[in-house]
Amino acid sequence: EDQVTQSPEALRLQEGESSSLNCSYTVSGLRGLFWYRQDPGKGPEFLFTLYSAGEEKEKERLKATLTKKESFLHITAPKPEDSATYLCAVQAGYGGSQGNLIFGKGTKLSVKP
Amino acid sequence: KAGVTQTPRYLIKTRGQQVTLSCSPISGHRSVSWYQQTPGQGLQFLFEYFSETQRNKGNFPGRFSGRQFSNSRSEMNVSTLELGDSALYLCASRFLLSTDTQYFGPGTRLTVL
Numbered sequence: 001e002d003q004v005t006q007s008p009e010a011l012r013l014q015e016g017e018s019s020s021l022n023c024s025y026t027v028s029g030l031r032g033l034f035w036y037r038q039d040p041g042k043g044p045e046f047l048f049t050l051y052s053a054g055e056e057k058e059k060e061r062l063k064a065t066l067t068k069k070e071s072f073l074h075i076t077a078p079k080p081e082d083s084a085t086y087l088c089a090v091q092a093g094y095g096g097s098q099g100n101l102i103f104g105k106g107t108k109l110s111v112k113p
Numbered sequence: 114k115a116g117v118t119q120t121p122r123y124l125i126k127t128r129g130q131q132v133t134l135s136c137s138p139i140s141g142h143r144s145v146s147w148y149q150q151t152p153g154q155g156l157q158f159l160f161e162y163f164s165e166t167q168r169n170k171g172n173f174p175g176r177f178s179g180r181q182f183s184n185s186r187s188e189m190n191v192s193t194l195e196l197g198d199s200a201l202y203l204c205a206s207r208f209l210l211s212t213d214t215q216y217f218g219p220g221t222r223l224t225v226l
Contacts, residue, residue: 032213043117043203043217044156087156091213099169100146101205101215103156 002027002092006104013111016077021086021107024070029093033071034101035064036087044087047073078111085109114140117206117218125224131192134221138185138206144168145187146215147179150201162187163210191223199225 007022025033032051036044048057050066057064061082063074073086085108089101118137126132138145147159158171162181179189185206191198201222205215 034214036217041222043219046214046216049214089156099210100158100161100171101148101156102158103148105155 002090002102004088004090004102004104006086006088006107008107009105010108011110013075013078013109015079015111015113018074018076018078020075021073021088021109022070023073023088023104025088025090026069027090027092027102031091031093033066034089034091035062035071035073036089038085038087038106047086075109078109080111080113083109083111117204117216119202119204119218119221121221122219123222123224125226126194127226128194128196130194131190132194132223134189134191134202134204134223136187136189136204136206136218138187138204139216142206142208142216143185144207144210144212145181145185146205146207147187147189148203148205148217149173150203150220151199156203159189161210168210194225196225199223 004025032049035047038044048064053068055066061076065072085106087106089103120135144163146161148156150156160179161169165181176192181187201220203220204218207215
């Protein structure tokens with residue numbers, strides 16, 4: 001069964017304190033792994049797509065990496081405005097869930113000034 | 114370019130009623146997917162439409178249905194509402210079925226009393 005597990009569920013950081021969020025997955029032929037950011041009461045905002053092990057992508061203070069079993073979202077010197085829930089999702093290449101996104105439960109990040 | 118729009122943003126219904134939610138995709142996008150988000154289950158895939166045809170369906174009862182119009186706009190209907198249907202309903206669009214990245218709208222918050 002295709003599934004995504006994110007850890008930790010919640011993370012509290014001080015401003016400037018770097019850390020990483022984890023997303024482990026099992027999927028029938030990974031077609032893509034996606035990271036989204038969601039603020040309270042809003043829809044998920046697209047951040048990154050990763051396709052193959054070893055791939056890395058960066059955007060401002062965020063860097064996403066991918067291995068064959070998991071992905072990491074590294075946050076360098078976070079600011080309070082980085083506070084949000086970060087969602088990881090995978091898209092299967094084949095099987096019953098082909099095409100749709102399978103989401104993890106998310107990591108709620110709080111960055112204190 | 115305008116993003117995905119959803120109407121209404123908030124809705125309150127009572128058990129047994131039915132509800133229709135609307136989604137307008139990003140201009141030029143032809144695929145529309147619907148997701149249900151609850152605190153307990155997270156984001157779960159409902160169905161995807163492309164060229165007015167349902168292409169993929171998640172594990173939800175038949176009370177949940179949808180359709181897509183020739184202009185790619187989509188509607189989702191839930192009949193005989195139950196308390197457990199209270200959730201944030203999110204619509205996402207992508208250019209084609211072969212396009213991986215999905216962009217989400219702000220969601221419709223449905224409360225069933």
